[in-house]
Structure formats: C-alpha cells, structure tokens
Amino acid sequence: MRAWHFSETAYHLLPSAETYESIRVTLPNRHYDPRIGADLYHRYLDEWLLAEDEGLEIMLNEHHQTATCVDPAAPLMLAALARQSTRARLLILGNPIANRRQPVRVAEEMAMIDVLSRGRLEAGFVRGVPYEISPANSNPVRMNEREWEALDMIIKAWTHHDGPVSFEGRFFHSRQINIWPRPWQQPHPPIWISTTSPAGAARVGTHGYVQATFLTGFDGTKRIFDAYRNAWREAGRGENVPNDRLAYAALVYTGETESAAHAGAEKLLWYITSNKVPPHFVAPPGYLPVDAGVRMLRGAEHPLSAFAKSASVEAAIAAGIMMAGTPAQVEAQIRKVYDHVGGFGHLLIMGQAGFLEHDETVAGIRMFAREVYPRVRAW
Numbered sequence: 001m002r003a004w005h006f007s008e009t010a011y012h013l014l015p016s017a018e019t020y021e022s023i024r025v026t027l028p029n030r031h032y033d034p035r036i037g038a039d040l041y042h043r044y045l046d047e048w049l050l051a052e053d054e055g056l057e058i059m060l061n062e063h064h065q066t067a068t069c070v071d072p073a074a075p076l077m078l079a080a081l082a083r084q085s086t087r088a089r090l091l092i093l094g095n096p097i098a099n100r101r102q103p104v105r106v107a108e109e110m111a112m113i114d115v116l117s118r119g120r121l122e123a124g125f126v127r128g129v130p131y132e133i134s135p136a137n138s139n140p141v142r143m144n145e146r147e148w149e150a151l152d153m154i155i156k157a158w159t160h161h162d163g164p165v166s167f168e169g170r171f172f173h174s175r176q177i178n179i180w181p182r183p184w185q186q187p188h189p190p191i192w193i194s195t196t197s198p199a200g201a202a203r204v205g206t207h208g209y210v211q212a213t214f215l216t217g218f219d220g221t222k223r224i225f226d227a228y229r230n231a232w233r234e235a236g237r238g239e240n241v242p243n244d245r246l247a248y249a250a251l252v253y254t255g256e257t258e259s260a261a262h263a264g265a266e267k268l269l270w271y272i273t274s275n276k277v278p279p280h281f282v283a284p285p286g287y288l289p290v291d292a293g294v295r296m297l298r299g300a301e302h303p304l305s306a307f308a309k310s311a312s313v314e315a316a317i318a319a320g321i322m323m324a325g326t327p328a329q330v331e332a333q334i335r336k337v338y339d340h341v342g343g344f345g346h347l348l349i350m351g352q353a354g355f356l357e358h359d360e361t362v363a364g365i366r367m368f369a370r371e372v373y374p375r376v377r378a379w
Helices: 034-053 074-084 103-116 143-159 198-207 217-234 258-268 290-297 303-308 313-319 327-341 358-378
Strands: 002-007 057-060 090-096 121-126 165-168 173-177 191-194 210-214 246-254 322-325 346-352
Touching: 002 034, 002 358, 034 057, 034 074, 034 346, 034 358, 057 074, 074 090, 074 103, 090 103, 090 191, 103 121, 103 143, 103 173, 121 143, 121 210, 143 165, 143 173, 191 198, 198 210, 198 217, 210 217, 210 346, 217 246, 217 327, 246 258, 246 327, 246 358, 258 313, 258 322, 258 327, 258 346, 258 358, 313 322, 322 327, 327 358, 346 358
Parallel strands: 002 057, 002 346, 057 090, 090 121, 121 191, 191 210, 210 246, 246 322, 246 346
Antiparallel strands: 165 173
16 A cells, blocks of 8 residues: 655635635635745645655645635646655646646646656546636536546547647647657556546546545445446456555544544644535536436535534544544554455545644654554555
C-alpha cells in the first residue's frame, strides 16, 4: 500500500457562516487576504515536502471559487512540487477536464510536469463537482461524455510521436496535435479517475485505470470497488484485480494519545462542517442521473450533507470516513475498512484541513509515517 499526503489548501479564516449563503461560488473574495494566503501557500508546500521526507507520496487537487480549496490551477502547484521534491510520486486528482475547453493544453501541462519530475507524475482526471458548473460557464448535461472524450484526446496527444494528428469528437475538435514535450513515462503517465458511484467505477474498471473514491465510507466504498472489480473481469483483464488499481481517501490524524488525536481530528472535520452550499449549486439541472435527481426532489440529502449536521470524530470513524487515534487505533481502523471493501492499494490522507495548524499537521504526518505506515505496509 502507498500512502499519500493530501491538503485542499483551504483559506479557513472566514466570517461566521451565518453571514453568507454559500462557501462556494458566491462568497465575496474581499474576505481573502493575499498576504495571509501567501503564507498558507508556502506552508502547504512545506508540509508536502515534509511528507516526502517521511516516506509518503504527494497528492493535490483543484477547485474553483471556493475557500475550501484555494488551488484553482493545480498544475501550477504541481509544477512547483515537481521541482522541489525529489522522490515522491506526484498525484493530481484531478484535472476537471469536462470543464476545460482545450484538452490538448491539459496534455501539454501534464507532459511537462512528467518531464520536469523525471517521470513521477500520476495523472488524475475528474468530471468536476456540481458547484463549479456555473463558474466554469459549463453545461451540466452530458458531462460524463465530455470527460471521457477529453481523456481520449489527451491520450492521443500523449501517444502519437510521428507528427501532427487530428481529433474529431462530439464535443472536442483539434487539428495539428503534436505536443512538445512528450511524456517521460511511456506510453503515458498512470491514469487515475475519481468517481463516487458504482456506475462510474464500472466504466473506470473497464479501462483498467486507477479508481479513487473519496469519503464514501464502508458500504459506499464496497459498492464502488465491487463494481470496478466486476467490470475489470468482464473486460477480460483477468480474475484478480490488483489492489494498486483501487484508492480510498479519508480524513486521517494520528496522535501519541487518543485525546490528542481526536483534538486534531476535530479540526479536520472543518472540511465537512464548513461546506455550506445551497441546493441550486449542489444539483444543477442535468448534472445528476434522473433517479438521483428524483430522490433529491423528494427530500434525500447527500450523505456528507446529512452527516455534517451532527458531525463528530466518533461518528466519522464509525462511518469509515475518518481514521483517528493512537497508532494502534489508526492501524486497526484502516484494517477494518480495508477488510470490509476487499482491499485497496492506496490510502489518500487528508491530513490537513481547516484550523489544524502547521505544527499539528507536521506532528500528524510524522506520527502516521513513523508509527502506522510501517505496520500497514507489513500486511
């Protein structure tokens, strides 16, 4: 198993949530202080590099027009890490290619980072969250189709080396595709796709890409991984699905004592409890499958939205979306999720969020890397 340190680079110094409707899209940026923001960027970079020193890999993502993730251009942050780091694999999860107008530009960015890092890139792709449809001036309808077509164009750009080629799809068209540089890793960097539904995972399994899911808990993750495994086998890829094809992301904090760990974990819960978003941003018309849209109209809530109303460290651990405690407790919690879902090869650790300070983040990284990670890798 590989463990990856992950931060959404949040800007957490916000006014009371009662004073604004949504933390995404419409929160006025007058609440952002660029001087504080610069300090946070440097702090987060330092924490990723420290995680590398402790033997962990590096993961980052991007979001737009939100204080929960002030990294709207993850390739830029990834380029900085490609230059400053030396050993860690560099996972971007991911490029929201259904909202990007030029997939070839994404192919160029990722190829450049792969070369700059001397072949350490793990290239992840996502459809994009519903809150970002309007900021991207994008169409919520047929986003899955756009995502997969964009990925086809990116792979074509990565793998053709004998002069310009063209791509004519339903959503994307390009002539004279001949990117410089081409990727270091051949035929292309490893591809990850993030999905949180069994249907999405089945499509990823058919292609054999790495499937990552985020905060889906015990039963949700099992359904997603089972769908991936079934599709992998039906595609003729073999009976046994390697664990390194599956990744699970959770909130993780390890402390010397249970009370110290839970104090740190409580701060990590900011990621869930602060995510105030009105329904018209959560479910733009056409984004959700019809059956999911019907359930929402009848009053169903997203599991994390319902959880946020009564969030606690104990409840998050019980749900399988958080591992927190002493090294022995965290190892046992990881093992419980691992056994329940049938195994996975990557643990994506949100080890920093909200008001977790730098020294607390560093302590959590080191405690996990030194006391938990060796035990987990042993089995």
